[in-house]
Every structure is written in C-alpha cells, then in structure tokens.
Amino acid sequence: MGKLKIRNWLEEDIPALVSCYQRIYGEEFSTKPEQDLRLFQFNFLNFPEGQVLAELDGKIVGYACSIIVQLEEGAEFYTYDEITGGGSFSTHTPSGDTLYGADLAVLPEYRGQGIAGQFYKWRQKILKRYNLYRMVAHGRLPSYEKYAGSLTPEQYVEQVELGFIKDSALITHIKNGYKVKKILLDHLNDSQSLGYSTWLEYINPTFNKIKRKLAAAPIKRPVRRVRVCAAQFEMRTVSCWKDFAKNASFFIDVAHSYNTHFLVFPELFTVQLFSSFGDGVGDAKAMEKLAGFKDEYLHFFQEQASQHNMYIVAGSHPRISEGKILNSSYFFTPSGEHYFQDKLHITPAERDLFGISPGNSLKIFDTPFAKIAIVICYDIEFPELSRILAQFGVEILVVPFSTDERKAYNRIRFTAQARAVENYVYVVIAGNVGNLHNVPSYMINYAQSAILTPSDFGFPNNSIEGEADPNTETVVLADLDITNLLLQRDTGTVRPFFDRRPDLYDLSLKIPIEVIKCE
Numbered sequence: 001m002g003k004l005k006i007r008n009w010l011e012e013d014i015p016a017l018v019s020c021y022q023r024i025y026g027e028e029f030s031t032k033p034e035q036d037l038r039l040f041q042f043n044f045l046n047f048p049e050g051q052v053l054a055e056l057d058g059k060i061v062g063y064a065c066s067i068i069v070q071l072e073e074g075a076e077f078y079t080y081d082e083i084t085g086g087g088s089f090s091t092h093t094p095s096g097d098t099l100y101g102a103d104l105a106v107l108p109e110y111r112g113q114g115i116a117g118q119f120y121k122w123r124q125k126i127l128k129r130y131n132l133y134r135m136v137a138h139g140r141l142p143s144y145e146k147y148a149g150s151l152t153p154e155q156y157v158e159q160v161e162l163g164f165i166k167d168s169a170l171i172t173h174i175k176n177g178y179k180v181k182k183i184l185l186d187h188l189n190d191s192q193s194l195g196y197s198t199w200l201e202y203i204n205p206t207f208n209k210i211k212r213k214l215a216a217a218p219i220k221r222p223v224r225r226v227r228v229c230a231a232q233f234e235m236r237t238v239s240c241w242k243d244f245a246k247n248a249s250f251f252i253d254v255a256h257s258y259n260t261h262f263l264v265f266p267e268l269f270t271v272q273l274f275s276s277f278g279d280g281v282g283d284a285k286a287m288e289k290l291a292g293f294k295d296e297y298l299h300f301f302q303e304q305a306s307q308h309n310m311y312i313v314a315g316s317h318p319r320i321s322e323g324k325i326l327n328s329s330y331f332f333t334p335s336g337e338h339y340f341q342d343k344l345h346i347t348p349a350e351r352d353l354f355g356i357s358p359g360n361s362l363k364i365f366d367t368p369f370a371k372i373a374i375v376i377c378y379d380i381e382f383p384e385l386s387r388i389l390a391q392f393g394v395e396i397l398v399v400p401f402s403t404d405e406r407k408a409y410n411r412i413r414f415t416a417q418a419r420a421v422e423n424y425v426y427v428v429i430a431g432n433v434g435n436l437h438n439v440p441s442y443m444i445n446y447a448q449s450a451i452l453t454p455s456d457f458g459f460p461n462n463s464i465e466g467e468a469d470p471n472t473e474t475v476v477l478a479d480l481d482i483t484n485l486l487l488q489r490d491t492g493t494v495r496p497f498f499d500r501r502p503d504l505y506d507l508s509l510k511i512p513i514e515v516i517k518c519e
Helices: 011-028 035-047 079-083 116-131 155-161 169-174 241-258 267-277 284-292 292-309 347-352 377-381 383-391 405-423 482-491
Strands: 004-008 052-056 059-069 099-105 134-138 178-183 194-204 225-235 263-266 311-313 317-321 324-332 340-342 361-368 372-374 395-399 426-430 430-434 450-452 465-467 474-481 513-517
Touching: 004 116, 011 035, 011 059, 011 099, 011 178, 035 134, 052 116, 059 116, 079 099, 116 134, 116 169, 116 317, 134 155, 134 169, 155 169, 155 178, 169 178, 169 194, 178 465, 178 482, 225 241, 225 267, 225 426, 225 450, 225 482, 241 263, 241 267, 241 292, 263 426, 267 284, 284 317, 284 347, 292 311, 292 317, 292 324, 292 340, 292 383, 324 377, 340 361, 361 383, 377 395, 377 405, 383 405, 395 405, 405 450, 450 474, 474 482
Parallel strands: 099 134, 225 263, 225 430, 263 311, 361 513, 372 395, 395 426
Antiparallel strands: 004 052, 052 059, 059 099, 134 194, 178 194, 225 474, 311 324, 317 324, 324 340, 361 372, 426 450, 450 465
16 A cells, blocks of 8 residues: 555545545435535535545545534434534534544545544544544444345344454444444435444543533434324316415415415316316316416415415426326425426326326425425325335325225325335325316315324324314314434334345335425
C-alpha cells in the first residue's frame, strides 16, 4: 500500500467524496447526484471536525462521517433520519454526550488494509477531546443473506462475535470496541443485510462525568401524530364542473373544521361528471372527455390545499399520456405543489369499458408528518406492492377505491386490513356511495370508508381506528400515532419484517421508487 493519509474533509473534496459514496453504495442507497452533493455539503458545514477521509497517493479511497448528539433513554429506537436530521446533520449538538457514527465506507479494492481502523481511532480522539460519554452507530450485516433461515439475526450476530462466522462490517465494529446492543430493522433496504441492522455502542474509557456539564436537554424523540379524514363521497347527478366542485368543497370544509392534516377522496369520484355529458356518449369516450377537465381539477385542488393548509389526496382522475388513458391519483400539498401516482393494476371492467391502461412508476411521498404511498383500489389486492412500500419506510397506505356492490367492497376491505396486519402500517380507504341513474357504468356504488391499523398491543382490539356508516355521505376521522407504529414494528408480539424467510423466497422491485420530499 502506498502512502495513506487520514485527514478532515476540505470543501473542495466533496465532489470526489460523492463519487466515492455512489460507487460504494450504488443505486440502493444513492438518490440523485445533486441531492447527494447537497447532503455532503450539509455534513461538512454542520460539523467539519467529525468528517474525515482516507487519501492514498492523492486518491480518496474512503471516508467516515459523525456528529455529536444528545439522545434520551431507549436511543436504539431512533431512526437514522431522526438522529441525523434526514442525513443533513442539522441535529449536531456540541453540548451533547454521544458521538453518532453516521457512515463509514471504504472502496472495495482497498478494504482489509486497516483503513476503517484508522477512522475509528480518529473518532476515539473526538470522544476524548470533547469528553463524550459514548459512541453509537447503526451497523450493516452484509453476510447475513447466506445464513438467513438457518440462523435468526440474533443467532448470527452471536456466531460472528464467537468467531465462527466472518462478517466484514460487524467484525470491524467489534475489533474496534463496539458492543452490539440490539438487532434492528433497517429501512434503508440493504439487500445484503436483508433489512437487518445492529445498534452498536462504544463506551469512552476516558469519560469524566464530573467535568461533563450538559448545556442542553436531550433531543427527545418526536411524537408524531397525524389526523386523517377519509371522505365517503356520494355520487349524484351534476350539470357542470361547478356543481362537482361544490360537492367536493363540502368535504374539504368539513375536514378543515376538524383540523385535518390529510384528506382522502375516493377513486374516480369525478366520474359523476359523466351525468352532465348527455345520452349517447360511450363509456370510453366519456372517460376521455372527463380527462379534459384536468386543468379545472388541478387548479381547484391546488387552491384548496393551499387555502386550507391541508394535504389532499384528490381521489383519482383520468389523464392522457402518450395516447393512453391512465387512472391517476393526485396528491396536493399546502405549498401548492401536486404529484400523481398511476394505478398499476387494471381490472377487466376498467380495461374493457373505459380503455384504461396501467401505469409503470411507483412513488413515496415523504411529508413532515409521515411517509405515505397511494395504492389505488385494485392495487391493494396485490400484497407484493404494499410489502415493498413498507420495506421502503411507508407508514400510511392511502387507498382511494370505487366499488359497485358489497362483494367488490369486501375485496378491498379485507385485503386492506391484511396489508395493515402484514406490514404494520396504517391503511386509509375512501370510497364512493350513491347512485348515478343515467350512467350505466356507475349506476350503483357501495362503500364503507375506514382507517385500519395493525393487530397488536398499542392498537384498537378490532384493528379499526375509525369507520363510517356504510352507504351514507359522511367522513371518518382518526388520529394516527406514527411513533407508536414504528415502536410496534420493532417490539410487537410478532415482527413480520424480522421473521420473514428471504432464504426461501425473495421480493424484488424491477423499477426504481421515486421518493418525493413534500412540504
């Protein structure tokens, strides 16, 4: 090995550090290049002393990132985003007593040469210099995929500690004084670790309790609660767009009066405009004509979301893209932005009657209150989709649906409840009721909108946070505790993520998931 130099970052190093990061982690962790660059810049600005790199003959071959924080008891239940401020290191607290090792990475061809050990020595110097009590980190288990099924994660870690199994990441941590305090589920979707991670702790042997005088209270885990409202929208004859907007405004006003954060409308609730098209318009032509109201639809809900400072999942509305009609659910934010999620699975009736085509992209909406994903009606009946979204950290699944009679509704209701139980997520379903006498394809509608939970301690006994009376124009409201949800995922009676068998079966996504930061 040539001449190795361990030093703090300089601002001009950041582009090379980003390239190093992207090469090490690839698409699994990396986002967009400009976002990666911005995060590295934030890391450097917030605590330059904690950011170190390894330079071999002038080439950056690895790096390590750390910040000082103050954590309360039960710190292992903090997520990476909570500790690091979403990776920005905005939570750096000079008066804290804990050094958090946010990242440590070495290019593959330079591993096994003691570079990681040099990074740990640097961190230990920071512990001594600042008289910090401990150093903590989340660690990967990159060799666990070979032993899944035959060993639980806990048994695997024990075997590594005893020296019977080699795990490059964990062995490095252990050699440098870390102790494994707990096995956690890591939502960074690390395929090699099969989603598992370790919570690691290193106690500073030079810590002087008397000298240490804290200047700030602990960063308390935020208790995140969100109020959601599911509209049970009545289909009725209308003569123009203005009539429809008036009907929709009623639900927005109701949700606003109850201080709602998220309002959810049903699938294709704009179809009541079919009744204004007159006789003789075929189903496919009517859907195409309805798509022509896109400008009015977007303007109305953008204005309402901004005016009421509310997130609105505006059911779904047809849109035309490359000559195809798609069934798209639009998400409007208080900041005036809007996004959409296409329906991915199309029923025979949608295909045959309306000529609707399936979408091909998947999105997660990361709001200040919760991570949500929109799963439109039939999509909820495919468990693979919801499991993948949950593995990517989604906390609330929003399901706008439209069903004509009880059996169709039950398919949505039962599978939505199953998705909540399987994945420890909240599921909000919102449907249409009422009749459209002059619209054969939407003549009757049946729904019972509901807000569903997992089935475990900490949730209602019937796993229902709220439900509307069936077939009545109304709303259902509930407060969802996101903090409790995440806690139960890790400490519940059963742990569907931890206990799955990736040695027997696998679930992979063939398209990238777009995570959209929403304000």
